[in-house]
Amino acid sequence: MAAAALRRAPVTGAVPARRLLGRLPGVALAILALTIVTGTGVLQVMQASEAASAGYDIGRLEQERDRLNAEIRLLEVEVANMAHSDRVYQQATDRLGMVSPTATVRVAVGVTAPEGVPVPSRFTPAVEVVGPLQRPWWAKLLESLPPVR
Amino acid sequence: MSEQRPHHLTWRHAVLLAGMAASLVAVIVRLWQVQVVDHQSYVDQAARTRDGVAATSAPRGTITDATGYPLAMSRDTWDVYLDTFLWRDRDKARDAAFKLSQILGVDAAQTFALGTAQSRGDIPLLRQIPYETGRQLVDEELWGVRLLPSAERMYPEGTLASPLVGYTGLGGEGLWGLESDYDQVLRGRSGMVMTERDPLGRPIAIAPRVERSAEIGGNIELTIDRHIQRIVEQRLDEALRENNAPSGSVLVMNPRTGALLAVASRPAPTSYDKILDHPKLSTLVRARPITDLYEPGSVIKTLTTATAIDLGLVTPTTTYIDTGRVDIPGTEYTIRNWDFQKYGQVTMIEYLQRSLNTGSVWLSSKVGARDFYRYMGAFGLGEPTHVGLSGEGEGMIRTPDNDDWYPVDLATNSYGQGLAVTPLQVLTAVSSLANNGVLMRPYVVSRIAANGEVRTFQPVRVRQAVSADTARTVFRMMYEVVEGVPTHGARVPGYHVAGKTGTTLVSIPTGYDLDTTIASFVGFIPYEDPQVGILVKIDQPSGGLNLGGQVAAPAFAKMAGDIMQYLRVPAGRTPSQVSAR
Incomplete structure (x- = not known):
């Protein structure tokens, strides 16, 4: 009886562990599955969040692009308005004080230029004739000395 | 001891079950109606509310x-x-x-x-x-x-x-x-x-898109140059005011390429404010030089002369006797000069300078109907120029092949009456004389950039209308028409001009209105190397002057001078250098 009990004792102690081990894969699987499901869900949420974020960014950038393109076109319109013929004429006359020519002088470029006409002397300034400069005595003295090396 | 409940269903159970079954059936029927029968309707409603x-x-x-x-x-x-x-x-x-x-x-x-x-x-x-x-x-x-x-x-x-x-x-x-x-x-x-979209109408980023x-x-x-266009329109408006004319047209073309540099038409819109409500909108929005037909008059004499010279029948110094009138054989028609004068023996140059109708009739009789109309066809009259704009007039020229053609038509056509063409056809045809006889196709669009592609339009040579020698000869005669007459209204200080006037009566259903004219001028400047060909057409001038040389030629001179300044074309060379051409 005692021997049987002794033989059974380890067995008795091993049964819960085996049972536990026997149950462990199920629990582990459940935890694993739960983890996978949770992880998948979290990933999906993250992905959806990323997609939403990216979607808003795309939308915002598209709006920005459209806005910039529109502003470029508005600037082109402004440039065109600034270069309008009437405005240029108005600026030339009003601001710059320009006037339309009343006569046109045309110079034929296919003929030989006329001889140069001498300008009367009364219109030319008198030229003062300056003689050679008088060198001082010490300059001659310095030149007569031997050069210094 | 409480009374034991019966194990069988009582009538209350039956009523309850029946009620539940009926409710279930009602729900199922309603579901069927919502999900199947009216499915599309609800989908549409949802889409209207949600989709944007x-x-x-x-x-x-x-x-x-x-x-x-x-x-x-x-x-x-x-x-x-x-x-x-x-x-x-x-x-x-x-x-x-x-x-x-x-x-x-x-x-x-x-x-x-x-x-x-x-x-x-x-x-x-x-x-x-x-x-x-x-x-x-x-x-x-x-x-x-x-x-x-x-x-x-x-x-x-x-x-x-x-x-x-x-x-x-x-x-x-x-x-x-x-x-x-x-x-x-x-x-x-x-x-x-x-x-x-969300309730504010903003798109939902994670929704299907x-x-x-x-x-x-x-x-x-x-090919239009806005500065030339403005010059032309201003000068055209001036000419219409000075001559009290209701309408007019101007074309400016590069005779070497056929590129149109300006296309002016009056009347035209002066403002876009409520333009679509304008009662005479159709009269304002026509590009008249391209759509409207007219009888070109004496401008055609250049083409008649070119035909005769190209056939070797005459030269610039050939003479004929101008008696002031020509009786058309077999008909009761008599054709006279526009001034009812006779000039005796005149050369071909003098005939063009004086624009004598008798000279054209004499030339056309030498050319003959078949060759005359063949050459007019070669100059592009009577066919669209294919300028690439809708509504282009084709022109109307009767030929011996038509039942309603009569021999007098040859005589009148030779000086530009009895036929209808567009100003564009006339300028294109006469430009061939400034381009060594080569007829070019006029064009107004030089480049189209669309869908990532760029199409560039190059000048198109249509045909050699007359020989280069003939073209140079007639062009020289056109130079004499303007520069050989010191008082000619088309002369431009500093430049040499080749050109020809035209004056015609206005065609009306019963014949011609003898009180009004269409005054026109076709000119090229500078003669030595034509940069532009200009056609000026003033309709029904009523300011006292009504001839092409009085009305259209001065307008040409003003706009041609302005255009030369704008294009910075050097002033003309001496006549001796001109004759070397």
Whole structure:
């Protein structure tokens, strides 16, 4: 009886562990599955969040692009308005004080230029004739000395 | 001891079960109705509430002149709509209407009434509001106020070249001119984004999205030079005022290439304000030099002379006896000179200088009908020039092949009466004489850039109408017509001009109106190296002068001088150098 009990004792102690081990894969699987499901869900949420974020960014950038393109076109319109013929004429006359020519002088470029006409002397300034400069005595003295090396 | 309940179903159970079964059946039937029978209806309702289609703008392309300046372009604007479904919330609608009144200056009460008059769909409040104002509204995010991008067509040079450039309607479609002819090129394709939207109408980023990107309209570059166009229009207006004429046309062409540098037509729109309501809109928007037919008159004498010279029948020094009148054999018709004078023995140069009808009749009799009409065909008269614009006149010339042709037609056609052509046909034909006899196809569009492709249009040589020698000879005679007459109205100080006047009576259903004329002039400048050919046509001048040399030639001289200055063409050389040509 005692021997049987002794033989059974380890067995008795091993049964819960085996049972536990026997149950462990199920629990582990459940935890694993739960983890996978949770992880998948979290990933999906993250992905959806990323997609939403990216979607808003795309939308915002598209709006920005459209806005910039529109502003470029508005600037082109402004440039065109600034270069309008009437405005240029108005600026030339009003601001710059320009006037339309009343006569046109045309110079034929296919003929030989006329001889140069001498300008009367009364219109030319008198030229003062300056003689050679008088060198001082010490300059001659310095030149007569031997050069210094 | 309590009484034990029976194990069998009582009538109460049966009633309860029947009630539950009936309810279940009712639910199933209702589900069937909702999910199957009325499925599409509810899907549509849901889509209307949830799905949003936002248009992305595709601006219309630009029409530029030869210098790259835009003659027609689009400016971004917004269209404002009220979402009546959302405006069922009256408090928020009232706030939005008040805000709209502050920003747009509209009446708040009227706006509120408009937006709450119905409870479904979008109602347009304002169209084409300025871009910055629209951006302000977008940033405000007003309840039930939706903005869609749109565009406003604008013409920076105003109505310059209006009949040629054209105009667009509110929907952006071309109505006339190049805007209409090249509508498919200029018109972009609006993009579309279909997605679910939140209650404020903003797209939900994670919702399914169907998108078609917008395609911006193509750009068109013209051969027209806006500065030359302006010179021509101003000078044409002056000529019409001075001669009290109701209408007129001017064409400026590069005779070497056929490129049109200016196309002016009067009357034309002076403003685009309510232009579509103008009672005589059709008279304003025609590019008359291209669409309208007229009898060109003595300008055709250059072509008659070229025909005779090309056939070797005459030379510039050939003479004939001008008796002042020609009786057409077999008919009762007598043709006289325009001044009813006779000049005796005259050379071909003198005949052109004096523009003698008898000389043309004499030449046409030597040429013969078959060859005359063959050459007129070679010059492109009676056939469209294929300039690439809609409504181009084809012209009307009777030939011996037509039943209604009579021998007198040959005589009258030889000096430009009894046939109908467009100013464009005339200038194209006479330009061949300034281009060594080569007839070029006129064109007004030089470049189209659309859908990532660029098409460039090069000058097109149609045919050799007459030999180069003949063309040079006749062109020299045209030089003598202007420069050989010291008082000729077409002379331009500093330059040499070759040209020919034309004066015709106005054709009416019963014959000709003897009191009015069409005065015209075709000239080329400078003679030594023609940069431009100009046709001036003044209709029905009534200011006391009515001949081409009196009315059209002076207008030509003014605009030709201005154009030479603008193009910086050096002043002409001496006549001895000219004769070497």
